[in-house]
Amino acid sequence: MPPFDLAAIGRGLPFVESLDDLRAAVTGRGVAVVQAPPGSGKTTLAPPLVADCVPGRVVVTGPRRVAVRAAAQRLAHLTGTAVGGLVGYTVRGDRQLRAGARIEFVTPGVLVRRLLADSELSGTAAVVLDEIHERALDSDLLLGMLAEVRQLRELPLVAMSATLDAPTVAEVLADDDGPAPLVGSPGALHPLEVRWAPSPTPRTDARGVTREFLHHVATTTAHHHGAGDTLTFVPGAREVDRVVEELQALVPKAEVLPLHGRLGPREQDRATGARERDSPRIIVSTDLAESSLTVPGVRLVVDAGLTREPRRDAARDMSGLVTVQASRASMTQRAGRAARLGPGTAVRLIEESAWVRAPEHVTPQITTADLTEAALVLAAWGSPRGDGMPLLTPPPAAAITAAEGTLSGLGLVDDAGRITDDGHAASRVPADPRLARALLVGAQLVGTALAAEVVAALSDDLRSDDGDLTRLVADLRSGRGREASRWRREVDRLTRLAPAVADGSRSGAVGLVAALAHPSRIARRVGDGPTYLLASGTRAALPTGGSLRHHEWIVVADVARTDSRVAAGTGAVIRLAAGITREEAETAGAGLRVRQVRADLGEGRVTAREVDAIGAIELSSTPMRVDAETGADAVARALADHGLDVLVWSPAADALRRRLAALHHHLGDPWPDVSDSALAARLDEWLGPELQRIATGTPVAKIDLTDPLRRLLPWPAATRLDELAPERLAVPSGSRAAITWPAHDDPSAAPVVAVKLQECFGLTESPRLIDGRVPVLFHLLSPARRPLAVTDDLASFWSGPYAQVRGEMRGRYPKHPWPQDPWTAPATARTKRRM
Structure with a gap:
């Protein structure tokens, strides 16, 4: 087959200058790492060059479906061929590729x-990984998997990036000859002017991006829009739609187009293609257009400075996208879109100080995302948890362990993390493992058609006004809603992937399929309110007026974190759910079904029950006597969750702890640290016997902590405890006034003695404790024991403020002495007559 005409394809593209270096790396080493800025032409030129170096088909990855289709269409156009002939593409639900295609x-x-x-990728002659700097999870896994494939066979591999640390990638792709060769490229930018237009109102709040900020995005875009096309970046599809709607009213003569991943191919092509009208366009986009996709004709970029990143809430078993500050690398790439064809302008809707504080690079998804799908891929690849794989960033231990636990609960991996037969079947379905399992198992229980319908609704982040998943599926089935056509296409795709089973009719079947996907989100109502306990152990509440409140059992399809004061105090609001029966909950939650003895430290003592449960949801329980081991686990959990608050501190124990805290603060060793963290770290040392008593049923309130604390006293220094930090202080009247030592978590404060003023006559100097390091703070009281003065310098008080106190008090308390000379007057706690 004749080679590609690279001169014609690359006319005007800076990457032309790097083609010889790339050819030498591919033919000589079979591997290369390309680092070239956006707009240099690497996506257009590198694939055909590699195709000229190898016999067979070159597969090129792009980070998103719209970018993949656009790249294929552009290269096909430059080669004068139809899409699918010489150059084609394959994305989820769409394939344009003929047998003789050279590039896919x-x-x-x-x-x-x-x-x-x-695993050998037979039929593929070479692979080009594009835009790996975005650190998407699939791209990171691919890099490691392909590095291992190259150990099995000669597979030319090119990894391309705009901003990533290229030497690190080169090390991952190293072979016996050393790190992969690096291929650079000159930039392609014309002069770029950067302006700053921060919003007068916050960009985000607890609910997401604020309406006020989106209004600022729209008005700023309208103000700066001129002769060329404008590209405005906002973080998500909903923000795109809102800004587009506002701009259509603000700039009626401009063609305003949305661009995000939820649009159909025809709508995406309108934004990425040439103008349909002579008037300049405004394209409002997510980060689709940041680096992997070219929008022609742009001379102005307006950047909200925000992006969406996946986050996993391990405590609540929830995952989702959160809006965060974009990295400087991302904002630089966005701005560069304005200077591709000539001088351009970038308007950043943040302060320059926010730019300085922004992270330098994008956060790798593997460090923040839910890793359930990645864990299934790694298990299917034969490397559970990614052990030993050459990955740019290893998966965090806690996240990959949690993901493996989820897969185990779904029956997709065994206890050792090895993939099961069901796991292999799920891995062949291009969907989240939970949804793949729901499709495959659900088809057997409710029929292929219904299972595909529910899974399609769950996979596309669709919403229902009342939060009822069953009603949402019914509306989509009837064609209501603008997402219905896209949903129907996904249903057709999933139907082809699922086993063919006749549809079955059963009550609550929609909820059953959703529960098969998310058994940990099976939930049971708590009491008569809107709060539900999920099998995962977390609580969430239905919104006010929700139509599902009459269901005792539901499955939560979508839940969002919120302020802890709302959502019935749970901090999580249920946004989409379906009612299910107890029978369906038991069917879908079979992997979480347990029969075990559970002990808890609640209401002051350990109690034990034998329970039958789906995760945290108890179906039945029988009280039983607690054994030492089970009780000890309950005590340990309570201490881990609530710290030392589970213990009861008697006045004597609290007073001793305060004295020890002051001694440790002022003298240090050998006096023990009695802070919460220090005591928790030494529990067995000072509280071991008492913990055993609590574990076997002794009420917490009957455990006096005074003697256990004394086990921490150092010897022989302990003999000076009462001398250094006494409980009482002798005053001139002969009384021994109680000393209130500061709280254990504020040991630097002064010890306080509250005593009647008359009992201190003749005391010329304030006493000092702890080897004279700490002055006593006197609260001098009236005969009615009301505060008259606070001082740690009695000499100054007698010389000054006492005269005023005497003048005010002797008429009010005439039976008590108020001498002019407090220095020599006898101290007393009595009235003048009793004296």
């Missing part, structure tokens, strides 16, 4: 599943 653009997920089906 795909999303990373497509190539991952090909690798799982054929």
Whole structure:
């Protein structure tokens, strides 16, 4: 087959100057790392060059479906061929590719599943990984998987990036000859002017991006929009739609177009193609257009400075996208879109100080995202948890362990993390493992059609006004809603992937399919209110007026964190759910079903019950006597969750702890640290016997902590405890006034003695404790024991303020002495007559 005409394809593209270096790396070493800025032409030129170096098909990954399709269409256009002939693409639900195609653009997920089906990637002559600097999870996994494939066979591999640390990638792809060769490229930018237009109101609040900020985005875009096209970046599809709606009213003569991943191919092509009208366009986009996708004709970029990143809330078993500050690298790439064709302008809707504080690079998804799908891929690849794989960033231990636990509960991996037969079946379905399991198992229980309908609704982040998933599926089935056509396409795709089973009719079947996907989100109502306890152990509440409140059992399809004061105090609001029966909960939650003895330290003592439960949801329980081991576990959990607050501090124990805290603060060793963290770290040392008593049923309130604390006293220094930090202080009247030592968590404060003023006559100097280091703070009281003065310098008080106190008090308390000379007057706690 004749080679590609690289001169014609690359006319005007700076990356032309790097083609010889790339050719030498591919033919000489079979591997290269390309670092070239956006707009240099690497996506256009590198694939055909590699195709000229190898016999067979070159597979090129792009980070998103719209970018993959656009890249294939552009290269096909430059080669004068139809899409699918010489150059084609494959994305989820869409394939344009003929048998003789030389270059195939795909999303990373497509190539991952090909690798799982054929670890040698037979039929592929070379692979080009584009835009790996975005650190998407699939791309990171692909890099490691392909590095291992290269150990099995000669597979030319090129990894391309705009901003990533190229030497690190080169090390991951190293072979016997050393790190992969680096290929650079000159930039392509014309002069770029950066302006700053921060919003007068906050960009985000607890609910997400604020309406006020989106109004600022729209008005700023309208103000700066001029002769060329404008590209405005906001973090998500909902923000895109809102800003587009406002701009259509603000700039009626401009063609205002949305661009995000939820649009259909035709709508996306309108934004990425040439103008349909002579008037300049405004394109409002997510980060789709940041680096992997070219929008022609842009001379102005307006950047909200925000992005969406996946986050996992391990405590609540929730995952989702959160809006965060974009990295400087991302904002630089966005701005560069304005200077591709000539001088451009970038308007950043943040302060310059926010730019300085922004993270330098994008956060790798592997460090923040839910790793359930990644864990299944790694298990199917034969490397559970990614152990031993050459990854840019290893998966965090806690996150990968949690993901493995989820897969185990779904029956997709065994206890050792090895993939099961069901796991292999799920891994062949291009969907989240939970949804794949719901499709495969749900088809057997309710029929293929209904299972595909529910899974399609769950996979596309769709919403229902009343939060009822069953009603949402019914509305989509009837064609209501603008997402219905996209949902129907996904249903058709999933139907082809699922086993063919006749549809079955059963009550609550929608909820059953959702519960198969998320058994940990099976929930049971708590009491008569809107609060539900999920099998995962967390609580969430239905919104006010929700239509599902009459259901005792539901499955939560979507839940969002919120202020802890709302959502019935749970801090989580249920946004989408479906009612289910107890029978369906038991069917879907079979992997979480347990029969065990559970002990808890609650209401002051350990109690034990034998329970039958779905996760945290108890179906039945029988009280039983607690054994020492089970009780000890309950005590340990309570201490881990609530710290030392589970203990009861008697006045004597609290007073001793305060004295020890002051001694440790002022003298240090050998006096023990009695802070919460220090005591928790030494529990067995000072509280061991008492913990055993609590574990076997002794009420916490009957455990006096005074003697256990004394076990921490150092010897022989302990003999000076009462001397250094006494409980009482002798005053001139002969009384021994109680000393109130400061709280254990504020040991630097002064010890306080509250005593009647008359009892201190003749005391010329304030006493000092702890080897004279700490003065006593006197609260001098009236005969009615009301405060008259606070001082740690009695000499100054007698010389000054006492005269005023005497003048005010002797008429009010005439029976008590108020001498002019407090220095020599006898101290007393009595009245003048009794004296």
